[in-house]
Amino acid sequence: MKKYNFYAGPSILSEYTIEKTAEAVKDFAGTGLSLLEVSHRSKEFVAVCDQARDLVKDLLHVPDTHEVVFLGGGASLQFCMAPYNFLGTKAAYLDSGTWASNAIKEAKCFGEALVVGSSKSENYSCLPKGYEVPSDVDFFYYCTNNTIFGTQLHEDLHVGVPTIADMSSDIFSRPIDFSDYILLFAGAQKNLAPAGVTLIIVRKDALGKLDRCIPTMLDYSTHVKKESMFNTPPVLPIFSALKTLEYYKSLGGVEAIQELNQQKAQLLYNEIDSNPFFKGTVTCKDDRSVMNVCFVMNDGKEALESEFNSFAASRGMVGIKGHRSVGGFRASIYNAMTLEGVQALVDCMKEFAQTH
Numbered sequence: 001m002k003k004y005n006f007y008a009g010p011s012i013l014s015e016y017t018i019e020k021t022a023e024a025v026k027d028f029a030g031t032g033l034s035l036l037e038v039s040h041r042s043k044e045f046v047a048v049c050d051q052a053r054d055l056v057k058d059l060l061h062v063p064d065t066h067e068v069v070f071l072g073g074g075a076s077l078q079f080c081m082a083p084y085n086f087l088g089t090k091a092a093y094l095d096s097g098t099w100a101s102n103a104i105k106e107a108k109c110f111g112e113a114l115v116v117g118s119s120k121s122e123n124y125s126c127l128p129k130g131y132e133v134p135s136d137v138d139f140f141y142y143c144t145n146n147t148i149f150g151t152q153l154h155e156d157l158h159v160g161v162p163t164i165a166d167m168s169s170d171i172f173s174r175p176i177d178f179s180d181y182i183l184l185f186a187g188a189q190k191n192l193a194p195a196g197v198t199l200i201i202v203r204k205d206a207l208g209k210l211d212r213c214i215p216t217m218l219d220y221s222t223h224v225k226k227e228s229m230f231n232t233p234p235v236l237p238i239f240s241a242l243k244t245l246e247y248y249k250s251l252g253g254v255e256a257i258q259e260l261n262q263q264k265a266q267l268l269y270n271e272i273d274s275n276p277f278f279k280g281t282v283t284c285k286d287d288r289s290v291m292n293v294c295f296v297m298n299d300g301k302e303a304l305e306s307e308f309n310s311f312a313a314s315r316g317m318v319g320i321k322g323h324r325s326v327g328g329f330r331a332s333i334y335n336a337m338t339l340e341g342v343q344a345l346v347d348c349m350k351e352f353a354q355t356h
């Protein structure tokens, strides 16, 4: 039976990424060596890293003011690296979910982390609204897609101060306006590659402004200067990232991917809204994520939850169980998920309703 991968992360990768990575594990770039055993300084791998960096710039139209860096340590390391490099006295944070609140905790080690808006009291079922960002902060920080709660900021915010965004779960899902960003980061395991690498896009002239000693490995300048080769980078995930980027290019770039994502999300949300067995958990419909679609059994149908879970599994749906802080179901329909995969889930929901 065909399996449809709706895991939230690590998550679905394109078939192209997986096939090309598997081939390179056997024989990398005709070297007769496995990708698992080549030097990161070999000319073949340096070329991979350079091409991946160039393709990120090409796909996202990254301006010359910014540089692309690949780092280990996961997105969570960025929760501390960002304030280490950019927080002098005070920064503004938007508390839109678990990942944002984890970032706020880390920022407090470096200065004042002012929470300008929070939707915690509504269990993050909407994005925070009606907040103001003071002009005297070092930066404004937010998470563009709340993987756990299924809410998403659909555009880049411009509040008149340098801005930092965690785009771990929606990078390459739409074009980005870089004008206010000093830093963007994304752990690879949602929309790019297997776990192990984090994509960083940093504004070069924003670095080196703080009067603080930053350990070499945690200083973005180190990795910008050494082109991600200061120490051994995650070789296999960077190779896979390049293959995913090639795949994105073949789809027509992020503009085409954005359109496809909207179609996929609309298909699934329409079913959730019209099928009497289910309801969405995000209460502000404009904030619904096109990447992580959260839903529960409708009122009066709660007892059928585990039955739907096994029904869906029997039809090849994998990883749709919701995060424990929301419950119910979460279908992660990242860039690599096809329209056909979403249609299969929708068909499964329709069939469940007809047979129950």
Ligand SMILES: *Cc1c(COP(=O)(O)O)cnc(C)c1O
Pocket: 009, 073, 074, 075, 076, 077, 099, 143, 145, 146, 147, 166, 167, 168, 169, 187, 188, 190
């Ligand atoms: C998954 C995720 C993280 C954490 O990533 P790690 O690489 O596990 O540290 C951070 N932010 C968002 C938005 C995520 O989805």
